[in-house]
Amino acid sequence: MHLIQLNHECLLHLFSFLDKDSRRSLSLTCHQLRDVFLDPCLWSLLHFSSPCQLRRDNFVLGPSLRYLTICWYSSRVLKVCNIEDWLKSSFQKDICSKHESVVSTFMSHVCQMCPNLFSLTLSGCGHINDQDVISLLRSCRKLCRLHLENCVRITDCSLEGVVAHGDSLAELKVDFCRNVTQAGLQAVAEKRPDIQLSAERSAGMIPDSKPERRVPLRRVLHKVLQFS
Structure with a gap:
């Protein structure tokens, strides 16, 4: 099974194990994964260690x-x-x-x-x-x-x-x-x-x-x- 054959909920679960940069990199591969990245449900917790990361x-x-x-x-x-x-x-x-x-x-x-x-x-x-x-x-x-x-x-x-x-x-x-x-x-x-x-x-x-x-x-x- 290819990754994009998984349903949206499974992809959200997989994305939750990745850091912010990895999530973004994966989201650039196709529209379906981009939609997962943009799902607000994925972003219940955010941690930043410097102001530059906010940009x-x-x-x-x-x-x-x-x-x-x-x-x-x-x-x-x-x-x-x-x-x-x-x-x-x-x-x-x-x-x-x-x-x-x-x-x-x-x-x-x-x-x-x-x-x-x-x-x-x-x-x-x-x-x-x-x-x-x-x-x-x-x-x-x-x-x-x-x-x-x-x-x-x-x-x-x-x-x-x-x-x-x-x-x-x-x-x-x-x-x-x-x-x-x-x-x-x-x-x-x-x-x-x-x-x-x-x-x-x-x-x-x-x-x-x-x-x-x-x-x-x-x-x-x-x-x-x-x-x-």
Whole structure:
């Protein structure tokens, strides 16, 4: 029996064992396999290990997506993306300009196309901001788990969004997010006691400072050592 003689359900099952690149390569062989590749049912889980992977055409976004993970473990995150914008050199700003809107743009597509998202993990996404999180909470009303790790632009505004729009949220993690405060965490704990809340190191880290504000040298050195 030839591969394409299998019915659609069997082909979907076979595709489920392949990674994204292999699925796409196989889909280019004939129209029937292309239809399998484009079936939203195949794409209930997506994992990305860098922003550049979000620009590829080796996956499909759709209403079947339930689990989404974007984890970027890179020295670039610590040494470039995590630095306040006003402290960045022109070289660092140039590096960031090539990818700073990639995750936010991708998340806007998720908001539009994936209303049944159940779990989202964002780690090392230094350019994700509060509005990205709030838009997601408003659009994906079935979101039950939200894990944010080392996302430096996330502030208490995202926590306020959780209280206001995270109706289905049962688990929230905001680990190593330095601009989240203890007051913001306490507000979530009081207003949404049903949410399992975790915030490793977040409220104890040194928050960003404004350009016009003079920061003691000791605190600057402390922050440099944290991310070196």
